Amino acid sequence: MSPSVTLKDIARAAGVSTAAISQALNDRGSMRPETRERIKAIAAELGYVPNRHAAALRSGRTMTVGFVMVDDPESDRRGELQRARKLISLVRASAAHGFTVTVLPDSNPDLISGTTLDALYVPDARGNQPLLHAAIARGIPIVADDQFVDGSRGLSIRTGYDAAVRAGLDELERSGAQRIVFLTEEGGAPRDEIGRAAYEIWSSVRGREPLVRTVDASRRRLPRLLTEAVAGGADAIFAGAEDGPDVYLQLEEMRLVIPRDVQLVALCTTDCAVNRRLGVTHVCIRPDLAAEAMFETLPAALLDDGPRVVDLPWELVPGSTTRPPLTIGSPRKARPRKTQSLKAP
Numbered sequence: 340m341s342p343s344v345t346l347k348d349i350a351r352a353a354g355v356s357t358a359a360i361s362q363a364l365n366d367r368g369s370m371r372p373e374t375r376e377r378i379k380a381i382a383a384e385l386g387y388v389p390n391r392h393a394a395a396l397r398s399g400r401t402m403t404v405g406f407v408m409v410d411d412p413e414s415d416r417r418g419e420l421q422r423a424r425k426l427i428s429l430v431r432a433s434a435a436h437g438f439t440v441t442v443l444p445d446s447n448p449d450l451i452s453g454t455t456l457d458a459l460y461v462p463d464a465r466g467n468q469p470l471l472h473a474a475i476a477r478g479i480p481i482v483a484d485d486q487f488v489d490g491s492r493g494l495s496i497r498t499g500y501d502a503a504v505r506a507g508l509d510e511l512e513r514s515g516a517q518r519i520v521f522l523t524e525e526g527g528a529p530r531d532e533i534g535r536a537a538y539e540i541w542s543s544v545r546g547r548e549p550l551v552r553t554v555d556a557s558r559r560r561l562p563r564l565l566t567e568a569v570a571g572g573a574d575a576i577f578a579g580a581e582d583g584p585d586v587y588l589q590l591e592e593m594r595l596v597i598p599r600d601v602q603l604v605a606l607c608t609t610d611c612a613v614n615r616r617l618g619v620t621h622v623c624i625r626p627d628l629a630a631e632a633m634f635e636t637l638p639a640a641l642l643d644d645g646p647r648v649v650d651l652p653w654e655l656v657p658g659s660t661t662r663p664p665l666t667i668g669s670p671r672k673a674r675p676r677k678t679q680s681l682k683a684p
Contacts, residue, residue, distance in 0.1 A: 344387040353381050403439050404429070404633075405459040405479075407470060410446035416556060417581065418463070418528055420609065424627055425462040425484075432630035448473040458482055458494075460633060462626075463529060482633045484626065485529055487648075494636055496629045499653035500530050500606075503622040504537040506655045507577055507604040510620065512545075513664040516575035516602055520550045520568040524580040534579045534606065558585055565589055569601060578605040583614045583621055587660065603660040611656070618659035625651055 346357045346364075353360065355378070362368030363378035364387075406429055409422065426442070433440050438457070443450050448470035451459075459474045461483040474481060480492040488495045511519055521538040523531045535551060542549040550573065552564045565586065568576065578586045583605025587597070595601050605621040607614050614621040632649045 344382075344385045349378065349382050349385060349387060352385060353378050401455045401457050402437055403441055403454075403456050404433060405441045405443050405454065405456045405474075407445050407459065407461045407463075407468075408442050409463055410444040417524065418526075421530075421626065422462060424609065425629065428627040429460060429630040429633075432634055436634045438634075443470065445470050451477060451479070458633070460630070461486070462629070482629075484629055485533055493647070494633060495648045496632055497648065497650045498530075498626040498629065499624040499651050500533040501537040502650075503606055503624050503653045503655075504534045504577070504579060505541055506653070507606065507620075507622045508538065508541050510655060510657070510661060511575045511577065511602055511604055514598070514602060514662040515665045517547075518550060518571075518573045519547070519575040519577055520552055520573040521577045522552050522554055522564070522580050522582065522586065525553045525555055531580070538577065538579065554580055554582065558582060561585060562589055562592075566593065569593070569595065573601065575602040575604070578603065581605070581607050581610065583607055583619045584610060584617060587614075587617050587619050597660050598662050602662060614658070615656065620656065620658040620661040622653060622655050624653040628652070 346360045349360045350357045355374075359368075359370065359374075360378055360382070362370060363375045364382060366375075406426055408426070409418070426440075430440050441454060441456065443454070443459075445468055448468075451470060451473040456474075456479050458480045459471075459482065461468075461471060461481060463484065471481065471483075478492070480494070481488045482494040482496065484496050484498055485500065486495065508519065519542075521535065523535050538551070539549045550568070550571075552568060554561050554564060561582070565576070576586055576590070583603070586605065587603060590597055590601060590603065597603060603619060605614055605619050607621050607623055608626055611621060611623040628651050632651060636647055636649055
């Protein structure tokens with residue numbers, strides 16, 4: 340059937356007014372249940388498809404979400420890959436919910452004044468962005484990854500970097516690691532700052548010396564950093580720059596026996612399958628789920644009842660690069676798999 344069937348067509352077939360058709364299809368009014376069901380059956384038989392955008396206009400919505408793209412010519416490849424994945428996830432989720440996506444460069448906040456959006460998604464928040472302030476000034480709901488949105492119509496999505504880092508460090512601690520080197524990437528991206536802060540706080544609470552090492556985007560310094568770390572007494576490496584496979588292969592190249600000589604835990608978002616094949620103990624986080632979480636929470640976030648926070652799931656996957664947990668006076672037990680489920684307080 341043609342998708343261009345109108346309310347007038349249904350009214351003509353049902354022998355009632357278009358107002359009655361609208362009430363029946365939208366479950367409004369006080370008509371008899373059998374009449375409502377008859378109208379719905381006729382509409383279905385004719386192949387009527389509701390115009391979601393027309394309904395959105397009547398309710399004051401635009402069925403469009405904005406995606407803030409970092410406009411930085413010196414952006415690192417890992418950041419570009421993550422933003423591309425998030426944009427693809429947003430486009431797919433938007434299409435499934437009947438929305439379109441408008442991409443806005445963060446270098447041009449003036450574009451906000453000429454757009455109409457139901458929400459603005461900020462996947463890589465970097466503090467006080469003029470574009471972000473312009474959107475808040477216009478009353479556009481803000482959805483931001485790993486940044487608290489201070490407003491009544493906002494949604495903060497915690498992708499799990501801090502929780503995942505703590506879980507990986509706890510795993511190394513249980514397996515007896517004493518000197519854990521934390522690898523992060525240069526550039527000061529928000530995700531790396533969150534991971535580094537989690538590591539430094541974890542180390543401080545336990546009275547350990549924080550051993551942070553910064554790797555370059557090309558990983559050219561990685562061999563030297565690992566050689567110096569092991570020579571300095573490191574017995575564990577936390578690959579916080581999502582370079583678990585690179586670190587694993589380099590440690591093998593150094594003829595180290597893993598996990599006897601050095602243990603390894605990696606944080607990952609895109610190469611978790613590679614870590615699994617190599618047997619690397621890793622913590623897998625899923626920032627690509629942020630878009631779907633946004634749409635699940637968006638109706639409530641549009642209400643002026645305070646900011647909301649959603650935690651995305653993450654998973655600790657034990658592998659062969661860490662030792663079994665230390666036990667005293669009892670047999671060793673298998674390590675349980677830990678997961679963090681999606682929740683919206």
